[in-house]
Structures are given as C-alpha cells and as structure tokens.
Amino acid sequence: MFISTKNEQISVYSNGCLESPPMEQTADSNDGSPPVSYFSDLSLLPTTCTDVNVVPEHEKNELRQSMSNLEGEIAQLKLKQKLWDEKRREALNKIIDLKGSIRVFCRVRPFLVIDKRRTHEPFSAGSEKIVVKSSGARKEFEFDKVFPKETSQEDVFAEVEPILRSALDGHNVCVFAHGQTGTGKTFTMDGTNEEPGIIPRALREIFSQASLDNSSSLTFTMSMLEVYMGNLRDLLSPKAAPRAHEAVATCNLSIQTDTKGFIEIEGLTEVPVLDFAKARWWYNRGKRVRSTAWTNVNETSSRSHCLTRISIFRHGDALEAKREVSKLWLVDLGGSERLLKTGATGLTLDEGRAINLSLSALGDVIAALRRKRGHVPYRNSKLTQILKDSLGHGSKVLMLVHVSPCEEDVGETICSLSFAKRARAIEYNREISEDLKKQKENRTKELENDMRGAEEECQKIKNQIQKAEFLLHENIKIFSTTYGPSEDEEAPIGHKEVVKEVIETPRKPGKASRGNASNSLPRFMTSTAASRHRQTASERQIVGKARSLRTSSVTGSSIQFSASQSMSYSSDARFRAILQNSNRKSRYSRETDTVPAESPRCHVSELSKTAACSQPRSKMVTSSDPNLRVTLNRHRRRMSDLV
Numbered sequence: 140m141f142i143s144t145k146n147e148q149i150s151v152y153s154n155g156c157l158e159s160p161p162m163e164q165t166a167d168s169n170d171g172s173p174p175v176s177y178f179s180d181l182s183l184l185p186t187t188c189t190d191v192n193v194v195p196e197h198e199k200n201e202l203r204q205s206m207s208n209l210e211g212e213i214a215q216l217k218l219k220q221k222l223w224d225e226k227r228r229e230a231l232n233k234i235i236d237l238k239g240s241i242r243v244f245c246r247v248r249p250f251l252v253i254d255k256r257r258t259h260e261p262f263s264a265g266s267e268k269i270v271v272k273s274s275g276a277r278k279e280f281e282f283d284k285v286f287p288k289e290t291s292q293e294d295v296f297a298e299v300e301p302i303l304r305s306a307l308d309g310h311n312v313c314v315f316a317h318g319q320t321g322t323g324k325t326f327t328m329d330g331t332n333e334e335p336g337i338i339p340r341a342l343r344e345i346f347s348q349a350s351l352d353n354s355s356s357l358t359f360t361m362s363m364l365e366v367y368m369g370n371l372r373d374l375l376s377p378k379a380a381p382r383a384h385e386a387v388a389t390c391n392l393s394i395q396t397d398t399k400g401f402i403e404i405e406g407l408t409e410v411p412v413l414d415f416a417k418a419r420w421w422y423n424r425g426k427r428v429r430s431t432a433w434t435n436v437n438e439t440s441s442r443s444h445c446l447t448r449i450s451i452f453r454h455g456d457a458l459e460a461k462r463e464v465s466k467l468w469l470v471d472l473g474g475s476e477r478l479l480k481t482g483a484t485g486l487t488l489d490e491g492r493a494i495n496l497s498l499s500a501l502g503d504v505i506a507a508l509r510r511k512r513g514h515v516p517y518r519n520s521k522l523t524q525i526l527k528d529s530l531g532h533g534s535k536v537l538m539l540v541h542v543s544p545c546e547e548d549v550g551e552t553i554c555s556l557s558f559a560k561r562a563r564a565i566e567y568n569r570e571i572s573e574d575l576k577k578q579k580e581n582r583t584k585e586l587e588n589d590m591r592g593a594e595e596e597c598q599k600i601k602n603q604i605q606k607a608e609f610l611l612h613e614n615i616k617i618f619s620t621t622y623g624p625s626e627d628e629e630a631p632i633g634h635k636e637v638v639k640e641v642i643e644t645p646r647k648p649g650k651a652s653r654g655n656a657s658n659s660l661p662r663f664m665t666s667t668a669a670s671r672h673r674q675t676a677s678e679r680q681i682v683g684k685a686r687s688l689r690t691s692s693v694t695g696s697s698i699q700f701s702a703s704q705s706m707s708y709s710s711d712a713r714f715r716a717i718l719q720n721s722n723r724k725s726r727y728s729r730e731t732d733t734v735p736a737e738s739p740r741c742h743v744s745e746l747s748k749t750a751a752c753s754q755p756r757s758k759m760v761t762s763s764d765p766n767l768r769v770t771l772n773r774h775r776r777r778m779s780d781l782v
C-alpha cells in the first residue's frame with residue numbers, strides 16, 4: 140500500500156492494485172493550491188495486507204515510481220518558486236530605487252507632560268513638507284514622508300518594512316534615527332513594551348520573512364556596539380555584562396577594511412541568532428549594558444551612537460553553494476545639540492563636539508552619495524568608517540529625523556531639518572516635475588502589484604511543496620515498513636538525498652543530526668532534531684504505528700493495515716491540520732518572548748582582540764543649562780528603571 144499524487148489527486152495502492160475508492164469529496168484548498176481529493180468511505184479501503192514476502196515486484200516498482208514522481212515534482216516546484224522569488228525581489232528593488240535608495244523621513248514628537256507650553260507649534264506639517272515660521276521668517280523643508288504627532292509605531296514600521304525586506308534580499312541597509320535630545324529617537328528605534336519600535340519589530344519581521352523563503356536558507360548573526368567620543372564599545376561582549384553598581388569595560392575596537400572593501404570590526408562579538416526569541420534576548424542584553432554604561436560613564440544616551448547590526452547569510456542550494464552576506468544596521472544616533480545654547484563645558488562640551496562632528500561627517504557622506512559624487516568622505520569619523528560598506532553603491536539608507544513640537548526648541552528643530560535637507564539634497568539640486576512624479580507613482584503602483592502577485596505565487600508553491608514533501612515522507616515510511624530494512628538495496632535511486640532533505644531541511648546551522656545507535660530503523664527513517672521538532676502529536680502517532688508494523692514485518696508476521704491507518708495518510712483534512720499545526724507551532728516558537736533555555740553561545744570574531752578593555756571612571760555630566768539638567772535627570776530615572 141502506498142500513496143501517490145497523480146493529476147494532483149491522492150491515490151492509495153494496495154497489493155499492486157490501485158484501489159479506486161469513490162472520490163466523493165474534493166477539498167478545495169483555501170490557500171490557493173490545487174485541490175487534493177480524499178477518501179470518505181473507509182470501508183472501501185482494504186484492511187488486510189498479505190505477507191511481505193509475497194508482495195508482487197510490480198507493486199514495489201510502482202511505489203518507487205511514485206516516490207520518484209514526487210521527488211521530481213518537488214524539484215520542479217522549488218525551481219518555480221525560485222523564479223517567482225526572483226521576480227518579487229526584482230520588483231521590490233525597482234520600487235526602492237524609484238523611491239530613492241536614500242530616503243529621509245521626519246517624525247514629529249507629540250507634546251509630553253513635562254513640556255511647558257503645549258498649545259502652539261512653531262511649524263505646520265504636511266504629508267511631505269514641514270513649514271517653520273520663526274522670527275518672521277518662513278522656511279520649507281521637503282521629505283519623502285512626514286509622520287505627524289499622532290502617527291503610531293505600527294504606521295512608522297509599515298514605511299520601514301520594505302527596506303528591511305531588501306536587506307533579506309541581499310542589500311546592505313542602514314536605518315538611522317537622528318534628532319535633538321528627547322525628540323523620540325529611542326522611542327522610534329526601541330519603543331516600549333506596549334509600543335515596540337523599529338528594532339524589535341524588525342527582528343520579528345526578518346525571522347518571519349526568512350521562514351517564508353524556502354528558495355534559499357538564511358542564517359543570522361547579531362552585534363551591538365556604541366560609539367562614544369570616537370571609541371567603540373562592544374555591547375554584546377561576554378565581559379560587558381556588569382551588575383548595576385559595576386563599571387562597564389570600555390573596549391576600543393578597531394575598524395579594518397579587507398581587500399574587497401568589506402568592513403570588519405576587529406574583536407566585535409557576533410552572536411548567531413536562530414530565532415526571534417534569541418535575537419530579542421541578545422538585543423535586551425545589549426541595551427542593558429548600554430544603560431549601565433550611561434549611568435557610569437556618559438550619563439545620557441544622547442552622548443553616544445548605538446548601533447545594532449544584523450548580518451544576514453544567504454546560503455544557496457546544493458548546486459550553487461555560495462554564501463552571500465548582507466548587513467542591516469539599525470542606528471540610534473546621539474542627540475544633536477547646539478553647544479552654545481546648552482552652555483556645555485568640560486566633558487559635556489567634548490561629548491557634544493564629538494557627536495556633532497560625527498553627525499556632520501554622516502551628513503557629508505549621505506549628501507555625497509545622494510549627489511553621486513566621485514569622492515565620498517567616509518574617513519572623517521568612526522561612525523562613517525564603520526558604515527562604509529553599508530552606505531555606498533547598492534545599499535539602501537533610511538534617515539528618520541525627529542523634531543520637538545515645542546516653541547522653545549525651534550532653533551534645534553531648524554538645525555535637524557537642515558541636516559535632513561542636506562542629506563536629502565536632490566541630484567544637482569533639481570526638483571522633479573509634477574508629471575515625472577505622477578509617472579513615478581504609477582510605475583511604483585504597477586511594481587507593487589507585480590510584487591504582491593509574485594508573493595502570492597510563492598506562497599501557493601510553498602504550500603504545494605509542503606504537501607508533496609509530506610506525501611513523499613509518508614510513502615517512504617510505508618516503503619520501509621512494507622519492504623524491509625535495507626535502504627541501499629531498496630530505496631530508489633537518488634532517494635536517500637531527498638529523504639534526508641525532507642526530514643531534516645536544515646535551515647539553521649549548528650544542530651547536526653546524530654545517528655541513534657539504539658534505533659533499528661534505516662538511517663533515512665530515523666527522526667532528526669528538525670523532524671522531531673516538526674512532528675505534531677498525531678504525526679508521532681503515525682510514526683509509532685509504522686514502527687510497530689515494521690517490527691512485526693521483521694519478525695515475519697503478516698502486516699495488518701487498518702482502514703483508519705490508511706486514512707491517516709490520505710485524509711486531506713487531517714493532513715492540512717497537521718501542516719497548520721506544525722506551522723502554528725513553529726511560529727509560536729519563533730515569537731515566544733521567553734529567554735532562550737540554553738545558555739547562548741558567544742562567537743567572537745576570528746580576528747584578534749585589540750585594545751585592552753580598561754575600567755572607566757565614573758563621570759558626572761555638568762551643564763549650566765537648567766533644561767539640560769532636567770533632561771539628564773529624566774535619563775537617570777530611566778536608566779535606574781532599566782537596571
């Protein structure tokens with residue numbers, strides 16, 4: 140007895156004959172995949188099978204043939220899926236290029252309780268424009284998008300999401316939050332538990348997208364660092380996890396460029412992250428280290444830039460086993476301040492200068508790239524040196540400039556908006572005509588439709604692959620149960636590899652399957668870590684039954700196939716339930732918020748560690764400006780909440 144799918148219908152073979160049960164019901168799959176028929180009358184199915192030794196040869200051959208057909212079908216579907224995925228990527232890339240590979244958004248912070256006057260705003264915000272009226276002057280600033288005060292975190296993320304997908308497609312991506320202290324950079328990037336920001340949402344999204352992409356295998360690593368006064372501090376270093384009262388080690392990492400122009404930060408900790416839960420765990424750890432550093436060293440987040448890097452490794456299939464790497468940088472920049480206004484002195488003044496220098500270097504680089512200048516001044520700051528290979532050709536950049544709605548901050552607001560204007564400088568300072576704008580919009584809509592169509596096709600094919608793989612898996616079990624243990628002797632040509640792929644499908648590295656000596660089943664039937672994970676309770680039941688049947692066949696007794704067993708392989712409803720269940724289960728395990736059970740391994744870059752970590756002094760920030768003191772106190776409170 141075996142299962143085959145011919146003309147997209149499931150058939151059950153027994154004793155060499157195709158049992159032709161009435162195809163009374165056809166389940167129209169609501170996922171768009173072709174309908175799969177299933178049996179409704181169990182009594183029509185054979186219940187007894189004769190001794191394995193007298194099973195005719197042609198039945199065995201038919202079973203082999205069926206498995207080969209399934210293999211071929213899976214290979215073809217995978218190829219088709221790859222082509223659609225390429226179409227989707229192409230469309231997305233064109234959309235991003237049309238919209239501009241360097242985009243600048245502006246977000247207006249709502250009034251806070253601590254704001255003094257909360258009625259009058261010094262500017263008016265449109266969907267792509269901000270007009271500031273100050274001291275009788277009127278200044279206009281254009282953006283790719285303006286997020287007004289009431290914009291939710293979800294709406295902001297919706298605009299950021301396409302660029303993240305571009306990172307998964309192999310492009311380097313940088314997302315920056317820029318603005319005056321207290322205007323909501325950290326709120327946008329990190330957010331709160333109730334309103335998560337771009338980073339936690341991005342982590343969730345990339346793992347969710349990666350699970351949909353089975354045309355290639357994606358793996359991820361994560362690093363976090365802080366740039367403070369030109370020094371780099373590794374936030375995920377095993378040494379960088381002090382308790383609240385302890386000082387944080389300051390590591391001065393160095394930046395290296397390889398022969399291909401690829402940037403490597405020597406000694407920076409890079410942790411493999413297998414799922415969202417682990418990525419979030421590491422991210423929270425990095426944040427905690429940063430907050431402890433603030434309380435001990437620089438007091439406020441505004442005094443440093445915080446960079447989170449997700450490296451995405453795309454592994455091709457066995458035929459083209461090349462590995463591509465792309466980087467996604469999520470950067471919470473230090474607060475831009477006008478030093479004269481704050482009246483900063485001493486350390487605060489130095490910190491402010493360092494931040495302003497690096498922000499201005501970043502502005503220069505982005506403006507040079509936007510204007511397609513031959514020379515791009517990356518070397519002018521540590522920040523731009525680190526990001527050199529992620530800001531240039533083929534990369535996508537998103538700058539989110541934050542402004543305060545308060546009248547007293549209007550000077551800072553104009554500075555931030557001017558920074559954005561410079562970064563956004565259109566090529567040759569020429570604005571495009573309305574006509575061209577319309578054409579661009581129409582083309583973007585077309586491409587968005589193409590992309591959606593390609594996504595739907597990919598999803599349909601994915602469902603078909605899952606079904607075919609499930610059927611192949613089940614046929615393999617039946618083959619083994621019916622015809623005995625010798626895999627090499629019995630399995631069809633090329634079978635072993637496919638079986639391995641179906642059972643293991645190793646998307647993520649590090650969990651090599653090991654042979655189980657105690658298991659008497661052929662190797663291709665033994666469960667692996669991945670298959671065990673995927674197995675639902677009902678699947679396990681099926682395997683259990685197959686094993687007990689297999690045992691009886693080995694001892695030479697005749698095999699009893701009950702109708703219900705036959706149904707368990709062929710019922711589409713159940714089959715779908717199993718698939719849905721396993722999908723739900725894997726999604727849950729991805730999204731669970733719990734700290735990873737196993738202690739996370741830390742992979743430190745092969746390159747040797749340079750500058751020794753020194754213990755920083757505890758420093759106090761001083762400011763003559765009472766407003767700044769209020770801000771610092773607010774930060775201290777926030778830090779102590781975190782610790």
Ligand SMILES: Nc1ncnc2c1ncn2[C@@H]1O[C@H](COP(=O)(O)OP(=O)(O)OP(=O)(O)O)[C@@H](O)[C@H]1O
Nearest residue numbers: 248249319320321322323324325326327440441474
């Ligand atoms: N869009 C928003 N909606 C609600 N609250 C916001 C918003 N933006 C900022 N806030 C609040 O404003 C305060 C300051 O925001 P945040 O700390 O994110 O500013 P920041 O620019 O990162 O400051 P710093 O440069 O000092 O780190 C926080 O209490 C934050 O919750």
